[in-house]
Structures are given as C-alpha cells and as structure tokens.
Amino acid sequence: MCVNLPQDQCVLHERLRSLEAQVTRQQRLGLALVVTVFAFAASGFIRQPPAKARPAAERFATATIDSLVVRQLVVLDASGVPRAMLGAPLPEPIMLGKRFRRRGAVSGLLLYDSEGNERGGYVTGDSGRGAALTLDEINRAAVHLGVNERGEMHLTLSNGQGHWSGLGITPRGSYLQLGTSGKVVFDATDSTRRTP
C-alpha cells in the first residue's frame, strides 16, 4: 500500500508495518502471561505462605452464631487430623490406626494428638452418672480424675509398669496411696474414718 514512494522506501515501509504488528501481538501475549503469573501467585500456587505466618483472620472464615445445636463437633488441624471433638455420644477410641471398643459410651470432649490418637478427655458416662477427666499415654489412661454422683472422688496416676499414686475421698474418709513395683509402699488413710 505504499503509493508515491520509491521502491526501496516502499519495502522499508512494509517491513515497518509488519514489525509494528508483531510488536503489538507480543505486547498482548506478554500482558496475558504477566496477568496469568500474577493470578497464580495470588492464588497461592507458586509460593503459598506457610499457614502459621498468615494472620488468623486470613486463615479462618469467621462467623458469629448465637446458638449452635449439634450432636457432634470436630476440630481438624491443618493436615485434616481431628484434634478435638465434642459429641454426645463420642466415637469409640482410635489408637495407632485402629478404632477399638470403648467400655461404655461417653459424651463430652475428647482430645487427639497430631497422629489422631485419642489422648484424653473430659466426659460423662452415658449409662452411669460419673464424670471423669483423663490424660492418656499411648493406649492407656495415665492420669484419671473422677467423681461419682455423690460422695466419692479420686485422682490416680499410673504408668502401667506397677507404679502408681492414688488420692481420694469416700464417704468413709480420705486416703493417699503410693505404689511401686506392684506393691503399696505408702498408705495414709484418714484416721477419722466413719460410716456416713
């Protein structure tokens, strides 16, 4: 389309037009790429900041609810492992990848470690009227604080290897007991034990 121009300038003119069109195309392509990169970066695909570094408001969507009526509430950690559970009734215990039987159904709060093992709870029995707070080692309750419906309460610590400490009160009085290697080595019982 180069009229009134010498032949050599006409060639130059055509090359310039072609070059400008190429630059325009590349500008659009570059812009699209930059937008894509920023879109990925913004969605956290390339360098997602660690969960702990982000402020809580950014990590959790919050909602204010006046009342929440549920049978069970499960709190998951960042890996999807249940770490706390409120329930009535609570599920049966899981330990080292196996969910076995619980001796009697309970309701309340259970705590789990990062592997998903049940490690303690604050519960009441579904069949009896006792309440208990326990802290568990792997596969066994190590600390047990319990009360029945009236008149009895106790705290026991045990390691499952024959060593234990016990402290309690019954309607007959109070007691303190220490055991080592399966034998009672200290036993202090309230001298005023009496029949209620």
Next chain:
Amino acid sequence: MTRSYCRAERARGWMQAMVVSTIAVLVSTPLPAQSPPVRDSAYRAHAVHTHSSGITSSRFSPNGQFVATATLRGDVCVFTVPALTRRWCASHGTEVYSVRWSANGETVASSGGDARVVQWSAARGVRRSSTSLPHRALTLAWSGDSMIVAPTVDGEVMFIASQSGRARVAWTLPKEVLAAAISPDGQWLATGVPVEQHRLRDGGLGRRLLGFGQGGIAYHPTRSVLGVAEWVAGARLVTLGDSAQSVGLRLPTVQEFAGLRADTATVNMPSTDITFTPSGSHVVVAGTDGGVWMWALDSEGRATPAAKTWPAHYGTVTAVDLSKDSRWLISAGLDRQLKLWRMPQ
C-alpha cells in the same frame, strides 16, 4: 522512518526477553516439598510416597512387585516396586484398618470402619465384592486364595468366601480381636488380645499364649515361634512348644521429662507391627518411636540381644513388611509416608 524502525526492533527484543524470562520463572519455581528428609545416614529410603492421611496398613504382594496401602481417610492404593509409582487408588468409603493380598496376588482385601470387607482387583483397583460384617474388623488374614478371615472388635471370627463374598461366623471369642495371623501351613489362626492360637478348621484348641498382641502378630516361617507386637511395651517372641515361653524384645528410647522432677530416662516404647524375613533369619518390628527395629534370629528362632534400628518416620510406624526375596523392606506411618528401604544382603 529508520528511527522508528530501530525503536520497533528494540521493542521486539525486549518483549521476547520478557516472555522468555517469564516462562523461565514459571518452570524454575519449586513446588512445595512433598516429604521431609530421612534423618539417618546408614539407611536411606530408596523411594518415598506421601499419602493424604496417616497410613494404617501396608503389605507386599506375594511376588514382591507391588505394595498395597490403606489410610485413615479411606484410600486403598497399590504401588509398584521399587519406584513406588501409584498403580491405582480407590476409596473404601471410611477409615481403613487393614489391607491384605490373596496368595495368588490377584486380589487385595481391605477392612474399614463401615464394618465392610471390600475385595479389589489387584491389577486395576476394580471393586469385586463388598461384604458386610456384624462389627468392624481391625485385621484381615487370607487363607490361601479362597477365604478371608476377618475377626471383629466384638470377637466374632468371620470367614468370608472370596468368590461369593459371603460371610459366616466361624466362632466367637470372648474379647475383641485387634490382630490376627494364619500359620504358614494354613492350619492355625493366632489372635490378640490376648494372644491365643486356634485350629483354623474348627476354631478348636483355643490356647492362651503369653502376651496381648494388640499391634500385630506374625508366624515365623517354621511355625516354631510367634512374633507379637505389644501396645503395652516392646514386642515378644513366643515359642510355640508344649510349654509356651516368651522372650521380650525391647524398644528402648531415651525420653526427657519435664515437671517437678525433670529427668531423662529410657522407656520401652510400644510396637505396632511385626514380621519375619522369609528365611526366618530376622524379625522386624515397627515402633511408635518412629524407628524400624530388627533383630537377628538363631536357628531356633531366638533373638540376638543387639537390635538394629533406624529412624524411619516422624512418629508411629504402623506397618513393616519384607519382600519375598528379602531385598526390600516397606515401612508406613501415621506421618502419611510410605517408604521403601533396600535391605543389605
């Protein structure tokens, strides 16, 4: 015109450089790390595969070319050996406790929290059958290719015909069963808790042995010794003779204690799985300390005192198994990792 031509040439050069550098940035940007490094220098994992949740069970196929895994999130997967490339993954539906291969390697059975035993085609992961049990089974054992033994948490020992998928209660034990194994000759079933041995054909001769066996039970290839993984502490080798004797295997781990009396002490950690090398020369135990523990055995199945151990996982190791040629060891853990280890000859 010449000036504008030169400007256009320069602009084209800049644009090309920008496009190339953008692509280079995209290609070179690292993805998030998939697995933490193996801490031990003597034993290095040959291959690692990270699952989406804790692994509860893992076993080699009979020919040693594949590994099956089960997870708390309900995945049942099969991987190739030695690359640990995923062959297939399928969803059982609920958390899965046990995965086992049939003797011919054509079927994988999984048992889950939905009280169902599902049989999968080992080649493609197609669900062949799903059998409903009265209660969930925490462990499975194949009797050849034709029958799956699935003891439940209420003590029912269920026999499942693999062809039809039909289940029947063979007999009932007074306590929950957390682990089970069938003897190499296919005649006996050992169960825990507590450890007992029953004649598989009729459930007779239920004999109480030493130990509890919550973690796992395995027969020595000669059926002279029963390996028992204990949640209480350590593991034990129970001699299966007229008078059952037991030798404890300790998993000593140094722990620091806080509290009123800050102290350091060695404790015997619980174990979660146990297996023997096919030749019977070694016993391997999965520890809750993250370690894989190994003892050499003499000709009568007695363990040498010195254990070999290496830190394999972060936290509890839930499964260990050896390939038939003893070249490879697989370990799986609640840290979601499946690891393949090359065994020294």
